[in-house]
Amino acid sequence: MxxxxxxxxxxxxxxxxxxxxxxxxxxxxxxxxxxxxxxxxxxxxxxxxxxxxxxxxxxxxxxxxxxxxxxxxxxxxxxxxxxxxxxxxxxxxxxxxxxxxxxxxxxxxxxxxxxxxxxxxxxxxxxxxxxxxxxxxxxxxxxxxxxxxxxxxxxxxxxxxxxxxxxxxxxxxxxxxxxxxxxxxxxxxxxxxxxxxxxxxxxxxxxxxxxxxxxxxxxxxxxxxxxxxxxxxxxxxxxxxxxxxxxxxxxxxxxxxxxxxxxxxxxxxxxxxxxxxxxxxxxxxxxxLNESPANILSPKTKIKTSFLHPAMTPNGEIIALKTGLGNVPTIVKIGEIETVLKKISPSANLFGYHSNGTHAVWSAYDPDKRWTKRSWANIRVLNIDTGQLRIITSKKRLFNPSISKNNKLIVAVSFSETRQCSLMIMDAETGKIIDQVEAPNQGLIIYPSWSNDGREIVFTSQKYRGRAIYIYDREKRKFETIKAESWTEIFRPVFYQDYIIYESIIQGIDQLVAIRRGDKKEYQVTARKFGATNSTVNSKGQLLFNDYTSQGDAVAVITLNPDDWAEISSDRKQLILGSKINxxxxxxxxxxxxxxxxxxxxYKPALHLFNFHSRYIFDDELSPSLGLQSDNILGTMKFNADLIYNQNEKTLTERIKSTYSGFYPIIDFELGYGKRDVRFGPFTQKVENTRDSIKFAVNEKWHELNFNFGMSIPLKNSRRGITTHYSYAKTGIKFTRRSDTHHHYSFDKIPPNVRVKELEKRSDRDGKIMPVYIEGGMFSIDESAPRDLGNPGWQIYGYFGGAPLGGLWKGQQLSIRMQYGRRGLGKHHFIGTLLQYETNQGDYIMPSKVTFPYGYGWYFPESIWRLKIKYQMPLVYPDLSLPFSVSYLKRIHGGPFVDAASVSGHPNMLAVGGGITFETGGFFDIKFPISFSINYYYHPLNGNSGIRLDFE
CATH class of the missing domain: 1.10.390 (Neutral Protease; domain 2)
Known part of the structure; x- marks a missing residue:
């Protein structure tokens, strides 16, 4: 990549x-x-x-x-x-x-x-x-x-x-x-x-x-x-x-x-x-191609959907892993009707999934709570009949699990931090390791599979000269070479009588091939149009496999009859498909x-904390600046030094900021110094004992030193099924020192015989501002399918800040935000709910975290409640290139919303309406996805209405 x-x-x-x-x-x-x-x-x-x-x-x-x-x-x-x-x-x-x-x-x-x-x-x-x-x-x-x-x-x-x-x-x-x-x-x-x-x-x-x-x-x-x-x-x-x-x-x-x-x-x-x-x-x-027949067992679908890794239950139903544009990976049972058994992590597609018809096993991603480059792959076992799910390993690195026919043993591929790959056999109930062995070629083991009696395991292994097929006799702890290392395509071998059936390329198409253990002769088992993969043999001697079309991987079945198989060469040249490379x-x-x-x-990390690589002319808030950026190779320290120009105040600020992530708490640091210039007014003041008045504005100018320091730690980071759970806490201080404050007065017109000051020193506005804060957040969010319009789940964020250390200005803020999302009435519909509460007391030293409903002008709220509910539904999937390739429209979705707020001391706010969102893929053949919404709002309390454009 x-x-x-x-x-x-x-x-x-x-x-x-x-x-x-x-x-x-x-x-x-x-x-x-x-x-x-x-x-x-x-x-x-x-x-x-x-x-x-x-x-x-x-x-x-x-x-x-x-x-x-x-x-x-x-x-x-x-x-x-x-x-x-x-x-x-x-x-x-x-x-x-x-x-x-x-x-x-x-x-x-x-x-x-x-x-x-x-x-x-x-x-x-x-x-x-x-x-x-x-x-x-x-x-x-x-x-x-x-x-x-x-x-x-x-x-x-x-x-x-x-x-x-x-x-x-x-x-x-x-x-x-x-x-x-x-x-x-x-x-x-x-x-x-x-x-x-x-x-x-x-x-x-x-x-x-x-x-x-x-x-x-x-x-x-x-x-x-x-x-x-x-x-x-x-x-x-x-x-x-x-x-x-x-x-x-x-x-x-x-x-x-x-x-x-x-x-x-x-x-x-x-x-x-x-x-x-x-x-x-x-x-x-x-x-x-002379296409071989097969019966399709999976249902037809309107959009591309795959039913992967099929297995048959004792009563003839199909167990498969359903994936596609409209589905997260889901274990389903296909009989007269399709039954959802369990939605599982998408990492199973990458780390390995298997079912024997009565149980399903897979390896799933488990992250470390703090260190984002440390993670594990652990085994999950699902009982198809009872629905019981067990995680039988912890802090392991296990891939491509396979469960034996009698449900007592699981074999998986273990890959250590020292890059030692081995076949690991464990108890299916407890996860206890029973045996562990490397492949004969000390290579990478892929997709082991059990024999019917549970005595042997077939797998592929690759090193420097291609891929081989081996069988491991777990009682004798000996290996049998079925196919020596070669560059022939070999994948997912399974047992059938005295044959091993595996995936290989025949005339540019993935087919299933059988190799006889005794004489090593090979035979073509399938001849499907676009590919046959993920085979398994059921108790009736039938071969279940995935048959590919543009609609996805269907479940197909054929009756195995070795007499019908055509012998093929074991030394097959692998074509370079669709290419003219010599x-x-x-x-x-x-x-x-x-x-x-x-x-x-x-390599001493302490000596390589700084690694300057970029300059920039806009900072993270898009203010004009001249800056340097540094990121070290190990990803533990980010550093920026810049000179920022405030376009509104026409002042300069010198700033350095850094994030260090090498300790358990993540430390944020920022130091800035510069001039400030804030304009107030215009004001009108009546001159005493006259009919005259003075119109004037005030520019408050001062020097400002800012020092921000924060520490954050994760409290939870886990994945269970399709749900991610995460929480964190952060605390910090934002120190500001004001000095040399002056008021500069500018007057429109000064009446006769009136004396005014154009400059006034304001020492009363010099001093320190020292807000301290603590914030935290937690969420539980589900994976979504590509077509879904949102991720079901909830999020909570809380912030409390004040000035307990004293200072020039004192204020306090409590802000809470809660979000909840769930699936709507139709497929891929989504209902999102936002609830916010915030109180602000004293001086304005912490920015508000609440926005107002559409169409209402913002002001700093003393106390506010806000509730917003929005329904989203897909409307059309045009896949339309606009004239001259200006843009490309992938999807249009929309729906109604209601947004209400109650602010102490002010009239209530209520906006209702609806919006349409256009999801684009990019512009002028440049892939740059952007979504924008056109929203109409109406205020029932005052009759105002309007249209607003938002980028999402």
Whole structure:
């Protein structure tokens, strides 16, 4: 990944939870290796892996630069090992790459060893970022630093290029890149071959009514087509032309203009050419298929919905994991009717789910309460009949669980912080470990599965030479090799008589293949149009599996008859699907990877707290400023120093602020000093003993020193099912010292014989203001499906502040906000309720946290209650590109609201009305989602009405 682009919705959400500025727990002994081009930073326990990473990334350094060779800027690579989130990314502000040690155990990732895969894919992102340092981008980088340059190139160069080009490199340079995976392209392939055409904007912006290819898939096809249709210099030329004065030459479509100049075709024309060619290739491929029959058991759906990992109950009903645009992951029972059994965490899609028909087991994400880079993956067990849910492990790192037929044992993949992978067998009731063993090749174990009698376990394992199938006899504690390591696609093996059935690619489509244990001969079991996956054999000897179409993964069943199977070669060449990359090119790891022993040095976090990388001209409140930004590599300290110009007062303030997250409490610090100038008036004052009056205004000017200090700690951070529970507490002081206060008077007209002062020193307004506050919040929020208009749950926030230490001004505030949301009357409808209460006493030293209903002018309230109820419902999903590609409309939703407030000493407020919200995907082919609402309000108490535009 580059920055935070998602691999999937699940991975994206989890990555936000453990984001680029999260923290590891203290006590880690950090080490470093310096190579010619990279700095490897790692925990001491990863010393051996770090040395291998250093050799690996230097080995691929020149190969990954192909076509985009540019001046290399040395980059730190941080190896993290406390999180269970499988990921890697490159970030520019600060400049670094981070590699998490848990491999991504999903089908499309292929069989390349994890760090080797990251070296090629993330290494290519490093190359891309370096190459973007030219033209206006280089100028912006020199003036404003990495943050502005990253934003600029991220807007001009679409995300599909960054990821598609990287997927192309991993496909060309390894035996197992995603471009070789039929699972990777199945979304596009099914849509095209079923005649569901989609345009560029639909693929770019996505949809709520159809599942279009994501930016990895879209980008791979487009970048690969241009590379081979227009030569290896096409993409360098396109990028060069885009980044050199782009908005002057074409202010709206600089990227498309550059493509037109280079290839003779616009972006939309190239998109059409690419997908027409893919359709022809896949169509001819499909003509050769003699489709095998299968019975579909799952219900038809209006929108894309999958019923994954099917299993059959003793009475013939189907247990499946239902997912889709309209559903969070839900375990369902399919019989005469569909019954919801349990909604579960989306992390189960990533960490592994299995059912034997009577029980379901899965691994789910469990975060640490404080340290956002420390997390676990623990096993949940659901009894299908009783509905009882148990969590049988704690603070473990377990993946791909499978429960035995008799429900007594569970096998899972254990992956330690030292990157030791093993097969772990445990008691299904207690979670007690019974056996633990590494694979024969000491590789990554994926998706173990039980034999009927519970004596054997079949699984795949991969290291440096591809993937193999092994069987483990748990009584003899011995392994049997079923299929030796190779680059043939192998996934999810299961037992059937004396065969092992597994997923593999046959003529560009995922099919189910059987290998006989005795003679190792292989046979094709299925021949489905778009892919057969997730197989299991029921007690009747039938094969249940997922059959893919553009509507999702359906549940299919066939009767197994080995006499009907056609024998196939065991040495199948894996096609590079949809690509013209020369299959004879040598993979980058076929050569010897060096084993140089690098010098290991200490990395002392205290000496690297400051890492200035960006300059800015607007602060976080969009005030004009000149500022410097620093973020250290370990994500424990943020620091800003700036000079801020107050446009209203026309004054300057010097400020430094910092957040340090290396301690258990998170510490915030801010120090500022500057001039203030606040204008009051105009006022009118009658002159004594005359009929004259004076009109004047007052400018109060003073010097102000601000010192803010705060500490916050999390009180709870947990995930149960689809619900996230979180709470925190924070306390702090906001010290202000006023000095040299003067009133400057300006007069419209001074009557004769009247003396006035134009300047008056006001020492009475000099002094200290010292509010102290405590605040806290808690929430319990459910996951939502992509189509849902809100997240059910509740939130509570409380704030209490005052001036117990005395000072120039004294005030006190109590503010409480409660929010509650639930599903509405229809599918994806949402009802949101907001209740606020606030009291303010004494001087105005703490800003109010309550807004007023639509159409009412705001003033500082002494005491206020507010209640707002809003109903939202989807109206239409247009998937409409507006003329000239000005924008793209994905969804329109709306609904009524009522908003009431009661302020002490003032008339009550009441606004009723309704609004329509337009959800857009971006503007001028730039992906930048924005939602805006047009709201009509009416005041029944006074008859006023109006329309208001809000951005959401």
């Amino acid at each position: 580059r920055h935070k682009n998602r691999l999937s919705i699940t991975l994206f959400v989890l990555f936000l939870i453990s984001n680029a500025f999260a923290q590891d727990p203290p006590g880690i002994k950090w080490k470093q290796i310096q190579t010619n081009h990279y700095q490897i930073i790692f925990p001491e326990e990863l010393l051996s892996d770090a040395n291998r990473v250093a050799n690996t990334i230097e080995h691929v350094h020149q190969g990954i630069e192909q076509n985009l060779k540019h001046e290399h800027k040395k980059i730190p690579i941080l190896l993290s090992n406390r999180s269970v989130i499988p990921n890697g990314y490159v970030g520019q502000a600060p400049w670094r790459s981070e590699w998490f040690n848990i491999p991504l155990m999903i089908k499309e990732m292929g069989s390349t060893e994890w760090y080797r895969d990251l070296a090629v894919h993330e290494g290519r992102h490093i190359v891309q970022t370096n190459y973007m340092n030219q033209g206006v981008s280089r100028f912006l980088g020199m003036v404003f630093g990495d943050g502005t340059q990253s934003l600029y190139t991220g807007i001009l160069i679409p995300s599909w290029f960054w990821e598609g080009d990287a997927v192309g490199i991993e496909t060309a340079l390894t035996h197992s890149g995603r471009g070789r995976s039929s699972y990777f392209n199945r979304t596009t392939r099914a849509l095209i071959l079923e005649g569901k055409k989609f345009n560029y904007q639909q693929a770019l912006y996505g949809s709520f009514k159809e599942d279009y290819p994501g930016h990895y898939e879209l980008g791979y096809f487009l970048t690969d087509h241009i590379k081979h249709a227009y030569g290896k210099e096409a993409w360098p030329n396109i990028i060069n032309k885009t980044l050199r004065w782009p908005f002057t030459l074409n202010p709206f479509f600089p990227f498309s203009r550059s493509m037109k100049k280079t290839t003779g075709f616009s972006l939309h024309e190239l998109y059409g050419n690419t997908f027409n060619e893919l359709g022809e290739n896949w169509g001819s491929q499909l003509e050769k 299959p004879k090119d040598q993979a980058i790891y076929d050569g010897t990877v060096p084993k140089k022993q690098y010098e290991i040095g200490d």
